[in-house]
Amino acid sequence: MAHDHDHHHHDHDHEHSELSETQLRVRALETILTEKGYVDPKALDAIVEMYETKIGPRNGARVIARAWTDPAFRQALLDDATQAINTLGHVSRTGDHLIAVENTLQRHNMVVCTLCSCYPWEMLGLPPVWYKASPYRSRAVKDPRGVLADFGVTLPKDIEIRVWDSTAETRFIVLPMRPEGTDGWSEDKLAELVTRDSMIGTGLPRKPAELKS
Amino acid sequence: MDRAGALAAAREVPGVPQDDDGPVFKEPWQAQAFAMALALHERGVFTWPEWAATLSDEIRRAQAAGDPDTGDTYYNHWLAALERLVAEKGVASRDMQHDYRHAWEHACDRTPHGKPIELTPADFHH
Numbered sequence: 001m002a003h004d005h006d007h008h009h010h011d012h013d014h015e016h017s018e019l020s021e022t023q024l025r026v027r028a029l030e031t032i033l034t035e036k037g038y039v040d041p042k043a044l045d046a047i048v049e050m051y052e053t054k055i056g057p058r059n060g061a062r063v064i065a066r067a068w069t070d071p072a073f074r075q076a077l078l079d080d081a082t083q084a085i086n087t088l089g090h091v092s093r094t095g096d097h098l099i100a101v102e103n104t105l106q107r108h109n110m111v112v113c114t115l116c117s118c119y120p121w122e123m124l125g126l127p128p129v130w131y132k133a134s135p136y137r138s139r140a141v142k143d144p145r146g147v148l149a150d151f152g153v154t155l156p157k158d159i160e161i162r163v164w165d166s167t168a169e170t171r172f173i174v175l176p177m178r179p180e181g182t183d184g185w186s187e188d189k190l191a192e193l194v195t196r197d198s199m200i201g202t203g204l205p206r207k208p209a210e211l212k213s
Numbered sequence: 214m215d216r217a218g219a220l221a222a223a224r225e226v227p228g229v230p231q232d233d234d235g236p237v238f239k240e241p242w243q244a245q246a247f248a249m250a251l252a253l254h255e256r257g258v259f260t261w262p263e264w265a266a267t268l269s270d271e272i273r274r275a276q277a278a279g280d281p282d283t284g285d286t287y288y289n290h291w292l293a294a295l296e297r298l299v300a301e302k303g304v305a306s307r308d309m310q311h312d313y314r315h316a317w318e319h320a321c322d323r324t325p326h327g328k329p330i331e332l333t334p335a336d337f338h339h
Contacts, residue, residue, distance in 0.1 A: 022292065024321070025314055027332075028317050030245065032313050033299070038253060047252075051244050054244075055243075056239065117326075126241055132329075
């Protein structure tokens with residue numbers, strides 16, 4: 001893609017954030033239009049959210065589906081997610097250190113993030129809008145069960161909820177539990193069950209019945 | 214703004230990449246650029262025929278300058294059309310757009326890796 005090559009070339013030391021020239025132009029326009037009252041950032045977010053499943057390569061969904069069908073890959077993913085994902089030939093960005101955390105009957109994982117410029121959207125898809133709200137983020141750390149309930153996810157009381165806070169060095173992907181009733185499904189079909197929310201732990205994968213025919 | 218508005222845009226503007234459900238995007242910024250055009254259209258800043266004419270002009274211009282006609286660059290042209298109409302309709306001059314772009318660049322450079330990038334007034338004085 002052409003815009004991968006138009007990064008602005010200052011001191012390339014990776015200490016500071018990185019946005020492509022294109023992303024800078026988009027942010028500039030959005031700021032101007034917001035300040036002048038032409039657009040409401042919330043309305044823009046709502047439109048973008050509407051296309052959540054229509055943005056990007058959705059690599060993460062394929063990674064999860066592979067882990068569900070291939071026990072050796074699942075183990076490799078849990079041992080070293082970055083390396084395991086590289087074996088699938090997905091493009092991984094500089095400094096992209098990814099850790100996969102597995103949901104089990106005993107533990108549910110949830111990921112929060114400050115939304116820096118290196119958010120791994122190629123893997124996880126578009127970040128949820130609420131990631132931008134820091135009160136919500138801190139509440140997710142203090143009261144994950146309450147936050148999950150807000151998203152309509154109620155887990156049995158005896159399931160431990162673990163919250164992972166992404167940092168500059170480490171990003172997380174949740175490996176959700178494979179939905180029941182999917183025996184013999186192909187990877188492609190399984191990938192359709194994997195939502196963004198299920199990969200950050202604020203939701204569960206779709207159930208087979210929720211798929212369009 | 215709702216799905217109907219987005220579908221109308223995808224219908225009236227030639228070339229919008231889409232699948233059976235409507236528009237699809239390769240990267241988040243493309244959806245943001247799409248959403249901004251939708252918002253400005255809804256505000257009456259331009260009509261879809263006007264938008265389509267500007268967009269196709271930007272595409273012609275880019276292709277004359279050697280842009281590969283593969284469809285991968287569609288949203289680059291979309292963004293160029295947006296910047297142009299924003300200037301032509303008197304919403305914000307090219308100079309202003311340039312200043313804001315530079316301010317964001319400065320904000321980006323001073324923000325350590327791993328922190329969210331926020332624009333502050335000081336970013337404009339560089």
